[in-house]
Amino acid sequence: MKIVVFDDNQNDMERLVGILTDWSQNNQCRDVIISEYSSIAELEVMLDDVNFPDVFFLDIMTPERGDAGFLLAERIHVRNPNANIIFETNSPEYWSSAFEISALHYLMKPVQRDKVYKILDSVYQSPSKRTASTVMLPGFGQTVVVEYDKLLYIDAQTEHHRAVAHLTDGTEIELSLAKIGFSDLMSEFLSDDFARCHRSIIVNLNYVLKYDTNSVTMKNCSSRLELGRKYRTEFVNKMIDHHKGLRKI
Numbered sequence: 001m002k003i004v005v006f007d008d009n010q011n012d013m014e015r016l017v018g019i020l021t022d023w024s025q026n027n028q029c030r031d032v033i034i035s036e037y038s039s040i041a042e043l044e045v046m047l048d049d050v051n052f053p054d055v056f057f058l059d060i061m062t063p064e065r066g067d068a069g070f071l072l073a074e075r076i077h078v079r080n081p082n083a084n085i086i087f088e089t090n091s092p093e094y095w096s097s098a099f100e101i102s103a104l105h106y107l108m109k110p111v112q113r114d115k116v117y118k119i120l121d122s123v124y125q126s127p128s129k130r131t132a133s134t135v136m137l138p139g140f141g142q143t144v145v146v147e148y149d150k151l152l153y154i155d156a157q158t159e160h161h162r163a164v165a166h167l168t169d170g171t172e173i174e175l176s177l178a179k180i181g182f183s184d185l186m187s188e189f190l191s192d193d194f195a196r197c198h199r200s201i202i203v204n205l206n207y208v209l210k211y212d213t214n215s216v217t218m219k220n221c222s223s224r225l226e227l228g229r230k231y232r233t234e235f236v237n238k239m240i241d242h243h244k245g246l247r248k249i
Contacts, residue, residue: 001029001124002053004046006037006072007088008062012109013038016057016088019116029124031192040068044075052080052183055123057107060089073103080181082188084123135189137165140176148193152207152218153225156182156200168207168220195238198228205242211235 003020007013013036024032035053037043040062046053056076060069073085086105105119135151137144146165154175156163161177163185180188186196196202197216207219213232215224227235 001032001055003032003034003055003057004037004043004053005034005057006043006069007057007059008038008064008068009059010038012059012088012111016111016116019111019113020057020120022113023117023120027124032124040064040072043072047075047079052181053083054187055084055086055120057086057088060087061091080184082184086119135191137173137185137189138176138180140174144173144175146173148191148204149206151204152221153201153203154185155202155225166221192238193242195235195242196231197235198226198231201225205239208239211239 005013005016005020007016017034017036020032020034023029024034035046037046056073058069058072060067062068065071069087069089073087076083076085084104086107087103088107088109088111090109092108104123105115107115133149134145134147137146140162144165146167150167150169152166152168154163154165156177163175163177163182165173165175167173175185182200182202183196186194186202190202193205194202195205197211203216203218203225207221209217209219211217211227214227216227216235217224
């Protein structure tokens with residue numbers, strides 16, 4: 001889970017990040033990444049990142065712009081309507097405006113540890129909770145149920161908001177991306193057995209036969225999949241962690 005904290009006040013930033021870090025460590029959430037931003041410009045650059053954050057803690061009022069938090073929230077929801085936004089502020093007067101923008105919570109400063117913990121408990125879905133024998137994926141006019149151990153890889157198509165799930169037996173199943181982004185398949189549907197190796201390819205790590213700096217070769221698959229430069233480091237790290245986990249079993 002990726003968490004973003006936006007606040008121009010360094011003390012408030014450090015307090016919240018400390019609480020988030022403690023929660024992550026106490027719950028042994030090794031997949032939690034916390035990023036800090038103090039300016040609108042910095043955060044807007046991040047919004048173009050392919051790996052879009054799950055949770056945003058936004059300070060509402062900053063010297064840079066009076067309604068900075070609201071402005072950012074609107075832009076975040078354009079990018080991902082399902083993003084979890086939590087406002088933090090010194091002023092209770094913005095409460096109604098916050099929920100008009102579909103905020104998940106509204107926190108008064110200084111933020112309280114128990115309230116932040118409760119929010120994180122409600123939005124975090126650990127890898128163990130995502131573990132299941134099957135996954136339900138969005139098809140065209142129907143929900144497609146696929147067994148995890150038969151799902152080889154998924155590749156997004158450039159036309160018609162579609163993707164194709166490739167199964168180990170050679171079957172190809174069309175998926176709909178009309179209501180979700182390709183990255184949402186990773187964050188909302190798939191377990192940690194899956195990783196992105198390209199902006200349009202998600203692979204099942206259990207079926208990776210070998211990889212080099214430019215490609216990934218899958219078991220039961222004659223074609224080589226492209227390993228994008230932008231995803232190379234993250235993919236390799238996930239492969240290493242994945243095999244470490246297998247050795248512990």
